[in-house]
Amino acid sequence: MGTARINDDNLITVLAAVCACLVVILATVGWLMVSGRFAAGVAIGGCLALLNFFWLRIALQKILQMPAGQATRSANVRYIIRLSALGFILWVLITKADISIPGLLVGLSVLVIGIVLLTLYRLLHLGG
Numbered sequence: 001m002g003t004a005r006i007n008d009d010n011l012i013t014v015l016a017a018v019c020a021c022l023v024v025i026l027a028t029v030g031w032l033m034v035s036g037r038f039a040a041g042v043a044i045g046g047c048l049a050l051l052n053f054f055w056l057r058i059a060l061q062k063i064l065q066m067p068a069g070q071a072t073r074s075a076n077v078r079y080i081i082r083l084s085a086l087g088f089i090l091w092v093l094i095t096k097a098d099i100s101i102p103g104l105l106v107g108l109s110v111l112v113i114g115i116v117l118l119t120l121y122r123l124l125h126l127g128g
Helices: 011-033 036-063 068-095 101-108 110-126
Strands: none
Touching: 011 036, 011 101, 011 110, 036 068, 036 101, 036 110, 068 101, 101 110
């Protein structure tokens, strides 16, 4: 079995996989050490962070194929829609679903944690 290399071509895929693993690990640890409510917050927050990340990626790919004037307007509209949708979902989760706010914050931070871990990995393995 060969080893998988992390390079510029597969960085987004690796980041998504690392973040998904982090969500599972952090939710499990949260469930074992804190509570099921906290673990649910971590899992939902992590899924929202990943969905938001992929939504941003798709939007950027579409925007980069547009003419300059149209791209600016489209980027602004898509940003407002994405941010509003995420804000509404978070509002519903916090006010109506009684999700653990600390758990939700940990889950929403999964992408940042994944980026830091991949950066450290690449620094250590590429000597950068």
